[in-house]
Amino acid sequence: MDYIGQESEPSKGTIHIVRGCPCLKAFGDEKLCVNNDAILEMDVIEIDPSLFAFHTDKSSIEQEISTDDNVCYASVYVNHPDNRVYCISQGWMLRIHSKDVPGNDLEDALQFLSTKDLTASAEVCSECLYKFILTLADTFADLMSRKEKTDEIKRYVDKFSLLIAVKHSQMDDMMKSIGTEDEIDEGVDHFAFVRGYLVQLIEQQHYWADFLRQVRSENYEEWLIELGEMRERLARLEFQFYSQTLQLRDINDFRLLIKMLEFILKSSGQILTLNELIHTEIRSKRFREISKNNETLCHLVSYAEKSRTVEHNFGNILQILSKL
Numbered sequence: 001m002d003y004i005g006q007e008s009e010p011s012k013g014t015i016h017i018v019r020g021c022p023c024l025k026a027f028g029d030e031k032l033c034v035n036n037d038a039i040l041e042m043d044v045i046e047i048d049p050s051l052f053a054f055h056t057d058k059s060s061i062e063q064e065i066s067t068d069d070n071v072c073y074a075s076v077y078v079n080h081p082d083n084r085v086y087c088i089s090q091g092w093m094l095r096i097h098s099k100d101v102p103g104n105d106l107e108d109a110l111q112f113l114s115t116k117d118l119t120a121s122a123e124v125c126s127e128c129l130y131k132f133i134l135t136l137a138d139t140f141a142d143l144m145s146r147k148e149k150t151d152e153i154k155r156y157v158d159k160f161s162l163l164i165a166v167k168h169s170q171m172d173d174m175m176k177s178i179g180t181e182d183e184i185d186e187g188v189d190h191f192a193f194v195r196g197y198l199v200q201l202i203e204q205q206h207y208w209a210d211f212l213r214q215v216r217s218e219n220y221e222e223w224l225i226e227l228g229e230m231r232e233r234l235a236r237l238e239f240q241f242y243s244q245t246l247q248l249r250d251i252n253d254f255r256l257l258i259k260m261l262e263f264i265l266k267s268s269g270q271i272l273t274l275n276e277l278i279h280t281e282i283r284s285k286r287f288r289e290i291s292k293n294n295e296t297l298c299h300l301v302s303y304a305e306k307s308r309t310v311e312h313n314f315g316n317i318l319q320i321l322s323k324l
Contacts, residue, residue: 013056016078017049018110021087022101022130023094024074033072035087036095042072045089049075052088065091074126078103096133105133111316132156150254157264157321161245162190164313165197171306174207174299175200194242201239207299208232214296224290227281227300234274241267261321268317271310279307 023035024044033040055061058079066073066089073089083103085094094101109132135152162184169178178196212228244264251257281287282304291297 014080015055015057015061016080016107017052017075018077018106019049019075020126020129021074021076022106022126022133023096024072024126031072035092037098040070042070044072044074046074058086061088062091064088078106101133109133111319150252150257153257154248154251157245157248158190159184161242162193165194165242167309167313168306169197169200171309173302174204191246194246198239198242201235204235205232208235227278230274230278231300231303234271234278237267237271237274241271265318265321268314272314272318275307275310275314278303279311
């Protein structure tokens with residue numbers, strides 16, 4: 001993808017530095033800045049945001065403004081006091097279609113377009129940031145038709161759900177990885193990827209059904225049986241979530257799209273709640289004690305790592321899609 005966007009770790013000051021810029025456009029080898037509806041050819045020097053990390057406020061980072069008016073660092077920062085976004089290399093406030101870009105909209109875009117934790121580096125293309133801001137930000141609500149918004153929302157949910165599936169398949173010891181994020185960016189068949197994940201979710205449901213038969217026959221404690229039931233239900237809810245996202249592809253009516261998103265949000269909320277219950281239990285003292293040297297419980301033990309990733313990703317879905 002062109003122009004990778006990357007978050008630095010949030011500083012303790014009043015600014016948030018981001019690698020990438022929604023006003024940076026690439027046309028072949030030509031790099032243009034379209035801030036404030038201008039079209040300026042730029043010399044792009046991509047700089048890792050960690051080099052700016054010692055700056056904690058707007059007056060400090062303004063020391064980085066270049067003396068050349070055509071240099072672009074492909075990095076911007078959110079200034080929290082005025083909730084605006086500024087170019088690091090030129091000092092300009094970012095404006096799209098004669099409107100200031102709100103800082104919280106850029107941060108929402110970063111959160112939604114990345115499967116990684118906000119305190120870690122995240123890769124998001126500049127064009128994706130631009131389209132997200134136009135699609136979901138209230139500031140630009142009147143700039144896109146319902147048809148355009150429908151197409152963009154479908155594309156976001158389609159790609160983000162696929163990124164989650166890829167990430168989760170890589171972290172789950174009961175699964176084989178269905179692919180990589182790079183393969184998604186290269187235009188592979190999204191349905192084939194998700195289908196591979198759905199098949200493994202069905203296999204998980206069968207596994208947990210067998211697990212429940214075993215622990216019941218061996219008279220395990222009731223709370224542990226309930227934990228197995230929750231894992232089986234979680235696999236069913238994930239299957240339901242991905243089935244719903246796949247259905248979005250065939251919806252072209254905006255009102256119907258919003259209705260389907262309500263179902264997706266409901267499924268996401270149920271997954272989030274159930275995941276937290278499971279995580280709390282497998283971190284408990286009683287589970288740690290009973291799972292020692294118990295091979296039957298190995299897949300419950302290993303879920304601890306994946307559970308936090310599930311929490312982050314489905315939390316993002318709830319936060320961002322609820323804005324619709």
